[in-house]
Amino acid sequence: MADGGFGHLRRGTLDNGLTWTIWPEPRDTVATVQVWVSAGTADERRGESGIAHMLEHMMFRGTRSVPDGEFDARVEALGLYVNAATWLDYTFYTATGPAPCVEELLALEADRFANLTVDEEAFVPERDVVANERRQMVDAVPEAALGEAFHEALFDDSSYCWPTIGWAEDIGAYSADRVRAFHRSNYAAGRLHLVVVGNVDPDAVAAAIARDFGGLAGGAPRPTRRREAPGKPRFATRTLPLSSTRVLAGWRSPARAGADWPAWVVLDELLAAADSSRLTRRLELDEHLVIDMSSVLYGLAGPGALELTFTLRRGVEPGQVMDALRDEVRTLASGPIDDEELAGAVARVRTGRCAALTDTAGRAELLGESWAVQGDSVAGLAIDDAVRRVKIDDVRQAAARILEAEPVVYIGEPA
Amino acid sequence: MIAEVPKLPVELLREGDDEWVLASGASFGLTDIHLVFPIGSSNDGAEAGLSMLTWEMTNRGTARLDRGDFAAALERFGAEIDFSVRRATAHVTARVLDEYLDPVVDLLGEALVEPRDAADELAELEAETAEGIDVSLEAPDGVVGRAATGTVWTAEPWCHPADGTGATRRGIDRDRIAEHRRRVIAAPTLFGIGSEDPVRALPALRRLRERVRAAGGSAATSERAPERRWGRARIADFDAPQGALLVMAPAPSPISANWAAAVLHSTWFGDGFSSPLVHALRARDGLSYDVSWWLHGDREHGVHLFRCHPEAGNVARALTVAESVWSASATAVRDDEALARAKATYIGGRLSALETVDRRLASALTLRSWGEDVSRLWELPRRVVELSADEVAEAAATYGWGTGQRALVAAVPGGVDATQWADVDIGLEFEPVSLDDVR
Numbered sequence: 001m002a003d004g005g006f007g008h009l010r011r012g013t014l015d016n017g018l019t020w021t022i023w024p025e026p027r028d029t030v031a032t033v034q035v036w037v038s039a040g041t042a043d044e045r046r047g048e049s050g051i052a053h054m055l056e057h058m059m060f061r062g063t064r065s066v067p068d069g070e071f072d073a074r075v076e077a078l079g080l081y082v083n084a085a086t087w088l089d090y091t092f093y094t095a096t097g098p099a100p101c102v103e104e105l106l107a108l109e110a111d112r113f114a115n116l117t118v119d120e121e122a123f124v125p126e127r128d129v130v131a132n133e134r135r136q137m138v139d140a141v142p143e144a145a146l147g148e149a150f151h152e153a154l155f156d157d158s159s160y161c162w163p164t165i166g167w168a169e170d171i172g173a174y175s176a177d178r179v180r181a182f183h184r185s186n187y188a189a190g191r192l193h194l195v196v197v198g199n200v201d202p203d204a205v206a207a208a209i210a211r212d213f214g215g216l217a218g219g220a221p222r223p224t225r226r227r228e229a230p231g232k233p234r235f236a237t238r239t240l241p242l243s244s245t246r247v248l249a250g251w252r253s254p255a256r257a258g259a260d261w262p263a264w265v266v267l268d269e270l271l272a273a274a275d276s277s278r279l280t281r282r283l284e285l286d287e288h289l290v291i292d293m294s295s296v297l298y299g300l301a302g303p304g305a306l307e308l309t310f311t312l313r314r315g316v317e318p319g320q321v322m323d324a325l326r327d328e329v330r331t332l333a334s335g336p337i338d339d340e341e342l343a344g345a346v347a348r349v350r351t352g353r354c355a356a357l358t359d360t361a362g363r364a365e366l367l368g369e370s371w372a373v374q375g376d377s378v379a380g381l382a383i384d385d386a387v388r389r390v391k392i393d394d395v396r397q398a399a400a401r402i403l404e405a406e407p408v409v410y411i412g413e414p415a
Numbered sequence: 416m417i418a419e420v421p422k423l424p425v426e427l428l429r430e431g432d433d434e435w436v437l438a439s440g441a442s443f444g445l446t447d448i449h450l451v452f453p454i455g456s457s458n459d460g461a462e463a464g465l466s467m468l469t470w471e472m473t474n475r476g477t478a479r480l481d482r483g484d485f486a487a488a489l490e491r492f493g494a495e496i497d498f499s500v501r502r503a504t505a506h507v508t509a510r511v512l513d514e515y516l517d518p519v520v521d522l523l524g525e526a527l528v529e530p531r532d533a534a535d536e537l538a539e540l541e542a543e544t545a546e547g548i549d550v551s552l553e554a555p556d557g558v559v560g561r562a563a564t565g566t567v568w569t570a571e572p573w574c575h576p577a578d579g580t581g582a583t584r585r586g587i588d589r590d591r592i593a594e595h596r597r598r599v600i601a602a603p604t605l606f607g608i609g610s611e612d613p614v615r616a617l618p619a620l621r622r623l624r625e626r627v628r629a630a631g632g633s634a635a636t637s638e639r640a641p642e643r644r645w646g647r648a649r650i651a652d653f654d655a656p657q658g659a660l661l662v663m664a665p666a667p668s669p670i671s672a673n674w675a676a677a678v679l680h681s682t683w684f685g686d687g688f689s690s691p692l693v694h695a696l697r698a699r700d701g702l703s704y705d706v707s708w709w710l711h712g713d714r715e716h717g718v719h720l721f722r723c724h725p726e727a728g729n730v731a732r733a734l735t736v737a738e739s740v741w742s743a744s745a746t747a748v749r750d751d752e753a754l755a756r757a758k759a760t761y762i763g764g765r766l767s768a769l770e771t772v773d774r775r776l777a778s779a780l781t782l783r784s785w786g787e788d789v790s791r792l793w794e795l796p797r798r799v800v801e802l803s804a805d806e807v808a809e810a811a812a813t814y815g816w817g818t819g820q821r822a823l824v825a826a827v828p829g830g831v832d833a834t835q836w837a838d839v840d841i842g843l844e845f846e847p848v849s850l851d852d853v854r
Contacts, residue, residue, distance in 0.1 A: 243549035
């Protein structure tokens with residue numbers, strides 16, 4: 001499979017609006033099937049934060065034809081590993097296992113999209129599981145609680161602002177009726193994309209998709225996403241049971257499909273994504289001001305964000321980190337950037353893209369996420385070509401946008 | 416019909432006394448390099464953390480390049496290098512775009528044989544390690560993880576986490592690290608290459624091998640594991656809304672004849688949402704989102720582990736539910752349909768675990784580090800599928816909770832005095848563990 005050569009991919013659309021992509025690869029020893037839904041946290045209503053994630057859990061808890069517990073038993077009998085995930089723009093369901101099981105799996109998947117029941121008997125303990133998940137991942141982790149508040153401020157004018165797991169009070173108030181309603185409104189054929197990757201016969205798989213999913217209702221267009229009223233504080237300090245000070249800093253960035261997105265990818269690589277990135281090298285390797293730092297560039301259907309997280313060494317003040325951050329961004333905006341640095345950024349993006357392709361689930365996720373946030377399943381395969389075309393001036397412009405904008409900065413101080 | 420793990424494109428190439436493990440397949444333009452040294456943290460003696468510090472320092476510059484310049488040199492090629500240590504082995508891995516193989520292998524060699532080992536860098540590493548441990552102890556899971564080894568082992572260095580404690584790391588200086596590294600790289604080393612065409616990478620790797628061989632001192636020899644001690648329950652007083660629980664029990668070694676049956680029973684019991692354990696704790700009782708049940712081992716012995724994160728006041732209840740499900744399992748495992756499902760789950764898991772060139776290479780090298788043939792990658796699954804219900808039921812009595820031996824670590828508000836233990840007889844000797852005990 002040559003770099004950039006993806007002509008062997010097959011894509012199609014059913015009459016009900018469901019779309020699909022198949023990547024056949026005879027050398028694979030397994031296959032992965034993923035069903036992507038263009039519905040996530042951003043599609044929730046006030047008072048129902050996290051309901052997209054709650055529905056994700058209930059998708060495993062029974063349909064009119066497959067009772068609760070049977071779905072897991074059947075997929076495990078096929079030797080399949082299954083999982084699911086919810087994020088801001090989408091939810092996806094994934095299964096990996098022996099390729100001969102694909103057609104039987106497609107039938108099971110179509111059933112749970114068409115016939116989900118959300119029975120009270122399964123719903124109540126599963127709601128407890130979700131509450132447990134929130135406690136484990138957020139409430140018991142002081143840094144995570146800070147991160148939630150930061151995220152809410154960073155996306156305060158956007159439907160991305162609240163946590164995918166949901167606020168605790170909303171989780172406690174979920175009803176089976178409301179979960180069914182979210183399923184009805186959002187899980188229609190026109191909002192689904194199927195991805196099949198692996199040692200499969202593409203003609204047989206395409207026929208199975210048409211047979212199993214062709215009867216799914218097309219559904220209404222996606223409801224308009226809610227608008228949020230901005231106004232969360234852009235700066236906050238909280239005292240938490242931490243051993244070290246944390247600093248979270250962020251700026252809004254373009255949407256993933258935006259023309260300047262690749263420049264932001266390069267900016268992130270030059271600034272903070274790697275050990276030799278300018279800010280990482282300065283704060284972690286040279287001046288030893290942080291134990292650890294990380295960057296996340298949110299690639300979303302709408303405007304995203306660049307988020308930096310720092311764990312400070314004892315005795316270091318947040319201002320030292322923020323001063324260094326502003327310095328390095330200023331230098332990127334107006335100082336020298338040499339070709340070697342750019343070449344390194346391109347090489348790292350390429351290694352990352354190649355690594356994602358090495359397993360069937362990674363390939364499927366690349367295709368599915370590209371569909372969900374960019375509207376085109378193959379768009380993500382071309383990221384390193386897009387990054388290769390980025391010019392130094394493009395990076396400077398992205399850095400200048402950071403300098404012009406007031407960041408959101410949240411600090412967690414040890415109690 | 417249950418699938419098979421096919422014979423995989425993994426081979427051994429012998430050149431005189433040197434052995435190469437070669438894994439081929441679709442690699443999408445990447446080459447993976449693995450080096451496995453047969454000396455791990457179990458060799459640290461009274462200096463628990465020595466191996467960790469040694470391998471961390473290997474990634475912090477060379478004689479020619481300081482830490483930042485070394486990182487920049489590697490990342491210019493998009494290369495990823497990792498140095499890590501386990502109990503019995505140390506691992507160096509590199510992932511590199513095919514066209515940059517030669518310069519990255521040269522940099523790797525430079526790190527291994529001409530490391531900078533700067534005294535100021537070591538001082539920073541020690542400070543970062545101490546502060547990083549404190550960060551890990553902010554959540555109950557961190558306490559439980561760090562207290563685990565000291566619960567079943569009493570001898571050093573086994574009784575400490577692999578990164579040691581402040582006390583055990585004190586006194587480790589750059590000379591000690593340099594000496595330790597020379598002895599480790601002089602030990603017989605396994606080399607592995609994963610790529611579309613691994614033979615193409617041999618010339619560069621031969622040069623690396625010779626370079627490492629020339630730089631080593633007198634080889635270290637691996638230390639045998641001491642006897643384990645069961646019957647303790649160490650409980651930390653940790654005030655958080657969610658608790659943490661880890662239970663350990665003896666298991667056969669992965670190279671023993673009993674391993675296949677233990678693996679299949681373990682899969683049946685706790686792998687997958689329809690398994691009795693996960694179903695009870697999660698779907699039925701809603702007690703924990705995360706339920707983990709797995710076997711782990713090396714050449715000498717195995718351990719069985721159970722981990723979950725119930726609400727803080729429900730840890731004792733989660734333990735009693737899990738143990739009651741185990742008690743019922745000796746009969747339940749004779750269900751043919753459930754056993755067939757477990758076999759399929761196991762095979763599916765192995766297919767995924769061996770899906771990529773990199774994963775196949777890592778698994779093959781683990782087998783070679785135990786002196787086992789790489790054919791075990793596909794022969795063991797065949798053995799598992801052939802097992803009868805009787806054999807699996809017998810295995811349940813010989814490993815894990817079937818032995819009657821176990822140890823546990825928990826973190827709950829109130830610690831050993833928490834009222835949730837009052838009505839629970841877990842048959843173990845309670846003792847408190849504090850954050851300072853594991854720092």
